[in-house]
Amino acid sequence: MNPVITIAKKEYLDAIKNKLFLILALFLIVLTVISIIVASFDFQSKVADYNISVQILKNVGKVAEIPPIPEFYPLTMLRGVIDYLEIIGAIIGIILGYLSVAKEKGKNILQLILSRPLKRSAIISGKIVGNSLLLLTVLLIVEIFIYFITWSLGKVMFLPAEFLKLSLTLFLSYLYILFFYCLSSALSISIKSLPNALIIIFAIWLIIVLIIPQIGDTMDPDNQIPGGFFQSMHIAKPQEKEILAKFSTYETTRNALEESSVTKHYERASFALLGITPGYNGKNTGLIFHDEWKNIAWQLGYLITALLFQYVVLSKNNFILGGD
Amino acid sequence: MTSRIDIIAKNEFKTLFKENTFTVLLIIFILMTIFSTYIGWSAKNTIINVYQETVKEISLKGIKEIPPNPFTGTPDLSILKNMIVYVFLIGSLLALVIGNNAFIRDRRSGVLRIIFSKFISKQTYIFGKIVGIFETLLFVIFISFLLSLFSTVLISGHFLTPIEILKLSGFYAISLVYLLIFSMVGLYFAINSDGESIALLIPVIIWVIITFVMPQITSSLVPTALLNPTNIQAVTPHSNYFHILQIVIRPFSISESYKEISDILLETNSGINAISILQTKFQNAVGLIIMFSYLGISMFGSIYAINKFNSCEEGLSE
Numbered sequence: 140m141n142p143v144i145t146i147a148k149k150e151y152l153d154a155i156k157n158k159l160f161l162i163l164a165l166f167l168i169v170l171t172v173i174s175i176i177v178a179s180f181d182f183q184s185k186v187a188d189y190n191i192s193v194q195i196l197k198n199v200g201k202v203a204e205i206p207p208i209p210e211f212y213p214l215t216m217l218r219g220v221i222d223y224l225e226i227i228g229a230i231i232g233i234i235l236g237y238l239s240v241a242k243e244k245g246k247n248i249l250q251l252i253l254s255r256p257l258k259r260s261a262i263i264s265g266k267i268v269g270n271s272l273l274l275l276t277v278l279l280i281v282e283i284f285i286y287f288i289t290w291s292l293g294k295v296m297f298l299p300a301e302f303l304k305l306s307l308t309l310f311l312s313y314l315y316i317l318f319f320y321c322l323s324s325a326l327s328i329s330i331k332s333l334p335n336a337l338i339i340i341f342a343i344w345l346i347i348v349l350i351i352p353q354i355g356d357t358m359d360p361d362n363q364i365p366g367g368f369f370q371s372m373h374i375a376k377p378q379e380k381e382i383l384a385k386f387s388t389y390e391t392t393r394n395a396l397e398e399s400s401v402t403k404h405y406e407r408a409s410f411a412l413l414g415i416t417p418g419y420n421g422k423n424t425g426l427i428f429h430d431e432w433k434n435i436a437w438q439l440g441y442l443i444t445a446l447l448f449q450y451v452v453l454s455k456n457n458f459i460l461g462g463d
Numbered sequence: 464m465t466s467r468i469d470i471i472a473k474n475e476f477k478t479l480f481k482e483n484t485f486t487v488l489l490i491i492f493i494l495m496t497i498f499s500t501y502i503g504w505s506a507k508n509t510i511i512n513v514y515q516e517t518v519k520e521i522s523l524k525g526i527k528e529i530p531p532n533p534f535t536g537t538p539d540l541s542i543l544k545n546m547i548v549y550v551f552l553i554g555s556l557l558a559l560v561i562g563n564n565a566f567i568r569d570r571r572s573g574v575l576r577i578i579f580s581k582f583i584s585k586q587t588y589i590f591g592k593i594v595g596i597f598e599t600l601l602f603v604i605f606i607s608f609l610l611s612l613f614s615t616v617l618i619s620g621h622f623l624t625p626i627e628i629l630k631l632s633g634f635y636a637i638s639l640v641y642l643l644i645f646s647m648v649g650l651y652f653a654i655n656s657d658g659e660s661i662a663l664l665i666p667v668i669i670w671v672i673i674t675f676v677m678p679q680i681t682s683s684l685v686p687t688a689l690l691n692p693t694n695i696q697a698v699t700p701h702s703n704y705f706h707i708l709q710i711v712i713r714p715f716s717i718s719e720s721y722k723e724i725s726d727i728l729l730e731t732n733s734g735i736n737a738i739s740i741l742q743t744k745f746q747n748a749v750g751l752i753i754m755f756s757y758l759g760i761s762m763f764g765s766i767y768a769i770n771k772f773n774s775c776e777e778g779l780s781e
Binding site: 158159162163166170173174177180181184218219222223225226227230234237238241334335337338339341342345346349350352353354356357358360362363364368369371372373374378381382383385386389 | 483484487488491495502505506509510512513514516517520521530533534545548552553556560567571659660661663664665667668671675676679680685686687690691692704705
């Protein structure tokens with residue numbers, strides 16, 4: 140059998156027997172379900188509030204002032220799911236990367252494997268293929284749960300276009316989690332102590348996933364007042380853009396900061412695909428890709444860099460022979 | 464017994480500062496403390512300028528009803544509001560690592576067998592560790608307090624009033640309680656878990672539940688909503704579901720309680736107002752009591768767990 144397939148198979152089977160991975164995968168699925176249920180209650184609450192407003196307006200005879208009914212787009216219910224994929228998905232990638240190294244490092248197993256007529260690239264490729272299949276399995280289960288929960292809560296069946304957008308979003312999630320897998324396994328090999336490696340990886344995760352996007356959001360002028368600053372000032376979108384153009388240095392700094400985080404690129408592309416970003420609801424998938432190709436390219440760029448880092452680390456003897 | 468507790472506590476304090484992982488997280492926390500004042504100041508100034516530009520645009524259109532500047536009268540301490548987020552984001556993770564390290568380090572090196580074979584009881588040992596953790600966090604919080612104080616004075620160009628200093632101290636005191644909860648959770652799982660990784664991962668999952676999941680369930684906030692120091696959600700939904708959860712689960716959502724109490728301390732103008740808001744907001748008072756309860760439970764949990772701990776264990780798995 141091809142050594143890459145053999146290693147991939149072993150990685151897959153090892154991971155599904157691991158308690159840490161199983162806890163995290165289950166946690167992600169539970170959070171997906173909770174998130175959709177909460178979003179559906181939130182929407183029902185908005186509809187109920189709308190009906191009360193309509194009744195009041197009808198009672199006072201102001202029928203002309205009745206606002207449009209809140210529209211239901213099932214994919215927008217997944218806002219929380221994306222947040223959890225950003226946080227828990229990245230942790231799953233980190234734990235998989237860490238485990239794939241921890242089970243061999245310090246026990247001289249890696250040295251033993253390398254004493255066989257086996258290329259180092261085959262080891263990494265096997266590990267990546269095995270863990271990729273595992274991630275795709277987890278994301279497939281998440282997709283099935285999304286489909287099942289939205290159907291059971293509101294008897295909503297996704298249209299083919301929506302199904303395609305959901306699948307593409309989950310594929311972006313796969314690329315995003317794989318980035319953390321590669322980063323984690325490369326750092327677990329290169330840092331001498333495994334527990335130190337895990338905490339350093341978590342520190343990097345904290346910066347990339349939470350701190351950088353948080354700073355960007357905090358600096359956003361529209362995020363300073365409940366409901367939005369510009370809405371409170373009765374300013375429309377085109378005018379808002381005109382005003383912000385006068386603060387281009389500040390906006391460029393804020394944007395550059397956000398763009399340094401892979402999480403923000405994943406979030407932007409996913410939000411556009413799911414129609415969470417205003418103006419993208421019902422938009423053709425091709426047009427969304429046309430708008431979002433830069434974010435997708437950035438995400439791929441980050442992944443390729445992490446992959447190269449992993450290959451470089453394993454090609455250096457001092458990292459492997461150094462042991463723990 | 465007290466002197467032994469002191470020795471263990473002092474040793475814990477000194478050892479932590481020699482550890483790379485603790486140092487990395489501490490540096491991130493300290494840097495973010497300094498940075499938070501700058502971000503707060505820069506964002507506030509820019510937004511005031513954006514407001515002025517917006518007013519110009521509105522005036523040019525002949526609109527006479529100009530909305531008031533939403534930032535008029537905001538207190539000087541409000542530029543520190545990012546610090547609330549960094550405490551429950553970085554600070555709580557730092558606390559988890561401190562609590563976890565305090566026990567895992569000794570388990571990993573196998574010194575527990577030697578320690579417990581001497582005339583040191585398990586209670587003395589764990590009290591020493593708890594005091595050591597408390598002293599470390601107190602030190603971290605004190606440094607952070609001083610940095611916030613000096614940076615605010617430097618940026619605002621005048622000294623803070625005694626009431627403002629009191630409010631800032633109140634914020635850091637609440638933060639210390641919040642961090643202690645997570646350090647005790649870290650300590651509990653370090654004692655109770657079979658493996659090193661799981662001892663760190665379970666507290667991280669609890670941290671995710673407290674920080675992101677509970678606010679979503681009780682207030683329909685998006686999971687990352689608490690990362691913005693301003694709650695940008697206009698209203699909480701009014702349905703029965705959210706109403707029941709607001710009553711039943713919300714007090715247990717300590718991240719929301721911590722954020723609300725801290726908001727009142729840092730963003731309310733007068734000191735008397737801040738105290739009266741805290742008094743009148745029954746929910747916050749309950750939240751504060753529950754924060755202390757969490758701390759008590761996790762601390763007593765660690766003391767109980769050490770009694771059950773097998774000090775003759777063979778070794779610690781990864």
